[in-house]
Amino acid sequence: MKTVNVITVCGSGTVSSTMVAEKLKEALKEKGYQVHTVEIKPEQVLSYIENGGYDFIAYTTPIPNQDRIPAINAVGFLTGLGEEEFLEEVEQVLSSLNK
Amino acid sequence: MFGIETIELQYDSDHVEDVLRMIGSTLYTNGFVKDTYIRAVLEREKIHPTGLPLSSVSIAIPHTDPIHVYETRIAVATLKEPVSFSMMGNPEVKLPVQIVFMLAIKEPKNQVHILKQLIKMFQNEHILKEILSAQEKETVKELLDSNIFISN
Numbered sequence: 001m002k003t004v005n006v007i008t009v010c011g012s013g014t015v016s017s018t019m020v021a022e023k024l025k026e027a028l029k030e031k032g033y034q035v036h037t038v039e040i041k042p043e044q045v046l047s048y049i050e051n052g053g054y055d056f057i058a059y060t061t062p063i064p065n066q067d068r069i070p071a072i073n074a075v076g077f078l079t080g081l082g083e084e085e086f087l088e089e090v091e092q093v094l095s096s097l098n099k
Numbered sequence: 100m101f102g103i104e105t106i107e108l109q110y111d112s113d114h115v116e117d118v119l120r121m122i123g124s125t126l127y128t129n130g131f132v133k134d135t136y137i138r139a140v141l142e143r144e145k146i147h148p149t150g151l152p153l154s155s156v157s158i159a160i161p162h163t164d165p166i167h168v169y170e171t172r173i174a175v176a177t178l179k180e181p182v183s184f185s186m187m188g189n190p191e192v193k194l195p196v197q198i199v200f201m202l203a204i205k206e207p208k209n210q211v212h213i214l215k216q217l218i219k220m221f222q223n224e225h226i227l228k229e230i231l232s233a234q235e236k237e238t239v240k241e242l243l244d245s246n247i248f249i250s251n
Binding site: 016 | 188221
């Protein structure tokens with residue numbers, strides 16, 4: 001099973017980011033990935049990227065600009081209305097990383 | 100998790116702050132949150148709004164850091180007329196919110212199953228419509244209790 005490391009971001013670094021993380025784990029498990037997540041606040045994003053090791057960011061609140069790793073808006077994933085679009089973006093990111 | 104003392108039906112208001120204060124006060128007066136909770140929710144909602152556009156209805160899930168919470172509880176309010184909330188992740192978009200789930204979550208890590216069930220319930224148009232049209236608090240409590248389980 002391939003491993004994916006994801007940063008999930010929301011305003012408090014707790015509730016919405018946990019919801020996104022758990023939903024992502026389930027969705028990607030079906031596609032054969034094991035997902036590891038950290039749930040953080042926007043102001044923690046840059047230091048987590050600096051530490052390295054993460055494949056992409058899924059966020060539900062605006063995050064600082066950076067061009068080190070891909071960042072995907074996860075609000076549609078949370079509501080279910082933009083779920084397919086979100087997962088397509090995730091798959092594009094993963095294939096660009098050869099995962 | 101749910102109780103009629105933290106459920107309010109057909110609340111008549113035209114402002115988000117008033118709605119948040121009203122629901123927050125049900126959590127405070129019943130001892131679920133600290134006296135800092137309401138202010139923290141109001142501040143957070145301005146910076147990180149929580150409106151979510153679902154398929155048939157817009158909802159909001161205001162909350163704040165666990166440090167302001169004594170005991171996990173989800174307070175619910177249906178609104179007589181939609182109230183304008185900003186959208187999560189996209190604050191410039193305004194949503195006509197009709198149901199508010201105010202989350203007082205003590206330990207997000209241990210309460211992942213509650214959050215997962217909540218998200219799952221949000222995909223269920225039928226349940227949300229029933230909550231919205233409910234005339235009795237007990238009906239809403241029963242609907243929620245049968246969809247959100249606390250497992251150990």
